[in-house]
Amino acid sequence: IMPSLVGSEMCIRDSTKDPLRTPKSVKRDVQLASTKIRNHESKTTVNGHKGKFWFMYLDNFDPIYSCVIDYMHGICLGVCKQLLTLWFDKKNKSESFSFFVKCNDVNSFLSRIKPTLYVTRIPKALNELSHWKSSEFRNFILYWGIPILKNVLTQEYFVHFCLLARSFFILSKEGTSKEELLVVESALLLFVENYQVLYGCLLYTSPSPRD
Secondary structure (H helix, E strand, C coil), X not given: CCCCCCCCCCCCCCCXXXXXXXHHHHHHHHHHHHHHHHCCCCCCCECCECXXXXXXXXXXXXXXXXXXXXXXXXXXXXXXXXXXXXHHCHHHCCCCCCCHHHHHHHHHHHHCCCCXXXXXXXXXXXXXXXXXXXXXXHHHHHHHHHHHHCCCCCHHXXXXXXXXXXXXXXXXXXXXXXXXXXXXXXXXXXXXXXXXXXHCHHHCCCCCCCC
16 A cells, blocks of 8 residues: 555664553552642643542553543544644644645635535634644544645655545444454554654554553
């Protein structure tokens, strides 16, 4: 699917610098955050944890693998927002993955879109990206991302985005066949594998061996 990326060097996660979370480390961070709160410290968050939560008191609750990341935060406000920021944010214009010079073209395309009644929000311009709602990122992935980006991104970046868009479309349907799930699995594995090739290790979160 992406022949120019096959065989490229991959970033190797340094577990000494980026250790995986464990139930023990989560409990430690939560307790430390709680202590900071009791001491009225100005910064109380520890590794993303803001304090104790009710599920911790359930006997069989695993704080790592019992929490499911919903698509609104994982895809819409997560991956999609990050990709648009990488491509079109001015601060990245010197990066190899930047397409900042195409911002006006994208904004022109967005301004001409006339959504149907099923789409409640009219697309905003890229300079308002920080104000986009999750539904606007969802609409971008599902509806106008591919036709807009086809003539904006280079082939490698465009095909890479299509892996995500196609998978998201299939999984958003009311019914999904086993064959389609296999297609999605292959596409998402390729998407994750090549994310670090295109955008670098610092923008890639390595999955756990249990995933």
